[in-house]
Amino acid sequence: MNELSETNLQLRSLVKSSGQLEISVQAVLTQPPKADEVVIRIQASPINPSDLGILLGSLEIDNFRQSDVAGQPQITADISPSILAALTGRHDQSMPVGNEGAGEVIAAGDSEAAQALLGKTVAGMGGGMYCQYRTLNVSQCLVLNEGTTARQGAACFINPLTSLGMVETMKIQGQAALIHTAAASNLGQMLQKICLADGIPLINIVRKPEQGKILREIGATYVCNSRADSFAFDLKKAISETGAYIAFDATGGGELANDILVAMEAAASEHMKTYSRYGSNQHKQVYLYGGLQRSPTILKRNYGMQWSVGGWLLTPFLQRSGADRVAQLRQRVLDELTTTFASNYNREISLSDILSLDTLKEYSQQSTGHKFLVNPSLGN
Ligand SMILES: NC(=O)c1ccc[n+]([C@@H]2O[C@H](COP(=O)([O-])OP(=O)(O)OC[C@H]3O[C@@H](n4cnc5c(N)ncnc54)[C@H](OP(=O)(O)O)[C@@H]3O)[C@@H](O)[C@H]2O)c1
Numbered sequence: 599m600n601e602l603s604e605t606n607l608q609l610r611s612l613v614k615s616s617g618q619l620e621i622s623v624q625a626v627l628t629q630p631p632k633a634d635e636v637v638i639r640i641q642a643s644p645i646n647p648s649d650l651g652i653l654l655g656s657l658e659i660d661n662f663r664q665s666d667v668a669g670q671p672q673i674t675a676d677i678s679p680s681i682l683a684a685l686t687g688r689h690d691q692s693m694p695v696g697n698e699g700a701g702e703v704i705a706a707g708d709s710e711a712a713q714a715l716l717g718k719t720v721a722g723m724g725g726g727m728y729c730q731y732r733t734l735n736v737s738q739c740l741v742l743n744e745g746t747t748a749r750q751g752a753a754c755f756i757n758p759l760t761s762l763g764m765v766e767t768m769k770i771q772g773q774a775a776l777i778h779t780a781a782a783s784n785l786g787q788m789l790q791k792i793c794l795a796d797g798i799p800l801i802n803i804v805r806k807p808e809q810g811k812i813l814r815e816i817g818a819t820y821v822c823n824s825r826a827d828s829f830a831f832d833l834k835k836a837i838s839e840t841g842a843y844i845a846f847d848a849t850g851g852g853e854l855a856n857d858i859l860v861a862m863e864a865a866a867s868e869h870m871k872t873y874s875r876y877g878s879n880q881h882k883q884v885y886l887y888g889g890l891q892r893s894p895t896i897l898k899r900n901y902g903m904q905w906s907v908g909g910w911l912l913t914p915f916l917q918r919s920g921a922d923r924v925a926q927l928r929q930r931v932l933d934e935l936t937t938t939f940a941s942n943y944n945r946e947i948s949l950s951d952i953l954s955l956d957t958l959k960e961y962s963q964q965s966t967g968h969k970f971l972v973n974p975s976l977g978n
Pocket residue numbers: 646647648756757760780781782783784785786805806809848849887888889890891892910911912913964965966967968969
């Protein structure tokens with residue numbers, strides 16, 4: 599623990615029951631490692647959409663203000679009564695932010711497993727990763743292959759395992775092709791590469807032609823633009839060709855899930871010899887696995903009765919899969935970290951940069967090619 603002081607800096611987000619959000623960098627106690635724990639000097643941690651949810655409390659960014667409190671920068675915002683009510687579970691708790699990250703192990707507990715990680719570059723998932731030093735159990739760490747940097751390993755849990763989890767879920771449900779929305783995301787590009795390698799037809803839905811170009815350059819066959827006049831026709835044609843009756847929708851809100859179900863039913867109806875007012879016998883499944891579109895989900899139910907829409911989340915999927923299967927998936931991620939599972943970052947910022955209003959406007963965009971990496975070891 600020689601390089602460690604008793605406290606270190608951590609980014610925290612607080613929703614006050616009185617109706618304000620406060621984001622600040624605070625000195626927190628550095629937890630000395632127990633027998634099976636290690637202390638990681640965090641060097642890289644991505645800002646993913648799920649991190650933004652905790653960080654910004656689902657607020658519109660035009661409401662944010664930057665201020666100084668006792669010489670320390672802080673971001674504040676007023677919270678409307680309806681959003682405040684939805685955030686009751688986190689009222690008056692200062693919450694650490696950052697789901698995953700990577701860095702060097704600089705201290706370790708007494709156990710053999712912990713000592714084996716000393717000096718290694720590891721990735722970790724444990725929450726509260728936007729901090730200088732994070733103490734984690736060895737089971738929450740993944741030792742990166744020799745030569746892999748913290749930047750390359752920063753996002754090696756959530757998006758890689760989620761994209762693999764989609765393919766696993768598809769197979770468990772007896773399907774052989776799938777549909778994905780917001781498909782040029784970091785995660786979407788991983789999914790496209792997995793599907794290419796594993797010979798699985800994938801229909802990518804994007805909303806801009808340039809996103810289609812990104813996907814075609816990595817080998818995509820099917821790309822449908824949801825804003826094109828021909829979208830309904832293109833999607834139905836792609837479903838007819840691939841047999842994709844399971845979809846993963848990152849947008850969550852609006853009519854996209856509905857449009858997918860309509861196109862699935864149109865493709866399935868081609869095989870019907872007689873009309874049924876209950877629709878086709880083909881089961882159609884859409885999983886809402888993200889909330890990029892905040893408006894309510896609109897389902898018009900004009901696709902018979904054999905359909906379902908549900909949520910999908912990585913953690914329960916991993917729990918259901920069992921330790922052996924998860925270990926295999928993790929190993930694939932490690933082996934293909936700089937190819938299939940490579941993430942792209944637009945900028946690398948320090949903890950205090952997170953509190954700059956101009957920077958906040960950029961990293962909260964959630965648009966293609968705008969992912970930021972937090973490096974708490976940069977000057978704060
Ligand atoms: N359920 C889970 O367990 C789980 C796990 C991991 C990730 N996720 C979800 O996976 C998604 C992708 O994550 P990521 O880190 O790969 O994202 P990312 O790289 O930051 O990319 C976000 C993508 O979403 C698109 N987008 C943003 N708002 C949109 C909207 N309203 N409608 C349509 N497209 C929109 C952007 O396209 P533009 O350029 O058009 O803005 C961009 O391509 C997120 O929704 C995240 O929450 C869920």
